[in-house]
Amino acid sequence: QQQVKQSPQSLIVQKGGISIINCAYENTAFDYFPWYQQFPGKGPALLIAIRPDVSEKKEGRFTISFNKSAKQFSLHIMDSQPGDSATYFCAASKETSGSRLTFGEGTQLTVNP
Amino acid sequence: SQTIHQWPATLVQPVGSPLSLECTVEGTSNPNLYWYRQAAGRGLQLLFYSVGIGQISSEVPQNLSASRPQDRQFILSSKKLLLSDSGFYLCAWSRDTGELFFGEGSRLTVL
Numbered sequence: 001q002q003q004v005k006q007s008p009q010s011l012i013v014q015k016g017g018i019s020i021i022n023c024a025y026e027n028t029a030f031d032y033f034p035w036y037q038q039f040p041g042k043g044p045a046l047l048i049a050i051r052p053d054v055s056e057k058k059e060g061r062f063t064i065s066f067n068k069s070a071k072q073f074s075l076h077i078m079d080s081q082p083g084d085s086a087t088y089f090c091a092a093s094k095e096t097s098g099s100r101l102t103f104g105e106g107t108q109l110t111v112n113p
Numbered sequence: 114s115q116t117i118h119q120w121p122a123t124l125v126q127p128v129g130s131p132l133s134l135e136c137t138v139e140g141t142s143n144p145n146l147y148w149y150r151q152a153a154g155r156g157l158q159l160l161f162y163s164v165g166i167g168q169i170s171s172e173v174p175q176n177l178s179a180s181r182p183q184d185r186q187f188i189l190s191s192k193k194l195l196l197s198d199s200g201f202y203l204c205a206w207s208r209d210t211g212e213l214f215f216g217e218g219s220r221l222t223v224l
Contacts, residue, residue, distance in 0.1 A: 099147070
């Protein structure tokens with residue numbers, strides 16, 4: 001059972017554009033929603049995370065938008081740069097499960113110069 | 114600061130051969146430890162997690178096993194590899210909740 005669905009599978013954006021990646025979850029008990037960034041041949045690293053008590057969190061060019069009623073959350077990358085080219089994973093977990101994250105299938109982002 | 118080491122980085126093994134991937138964490142005590150697998154073009158699948166020495170929970174029934182012989186050491190093993198075991202294996206650690214810290218990964222090709 002896939003509990004976190006991520007789209008699109010791949011995304012190509014021009015430099016300076018906005019990249020948007022969407023995720024939907026099924027389990028209403030999830031209360032922690034991180035995004036991870038993975039460069040080729042490397043392990044993923046935490047980019048930004050949100051808890052459901054807020055609808056938006058911004059860190060620099062990266063913003064998470066969260067819609068609890070729709071059970072959806074998204075990552076927006078403003079002013080996308082070639083260095084942002086990577087695979088992005090959304091994830092979700094219940095605080096009581098520790099860090100046992102359920103990951104989406106990933107989005108391969110390419111930012112053209 | 115905390116660091117996580119994973120080895121070997123790359124491994125090519127014949128079908129039916131054994132497997133041992135090792136992971137160690139430095140700079141912290143009693144971490145939660147995890148093994149994830151990433152198939153080509155796919156997401157991250159949690160295979161095993163451990164909250165303490167000798168305590169292993171399996172998320173997916175499969176051809177693999179895990180052990181935690183020491184507080185900061187996590188080992189992924191198989192007695193006989195299958196073609197379907199090919200993938201990118203990632204070890205990770207965390208404190209009780211929140212951020213997962215991943216290692217650099219081990220790429221396994223089974224031929």
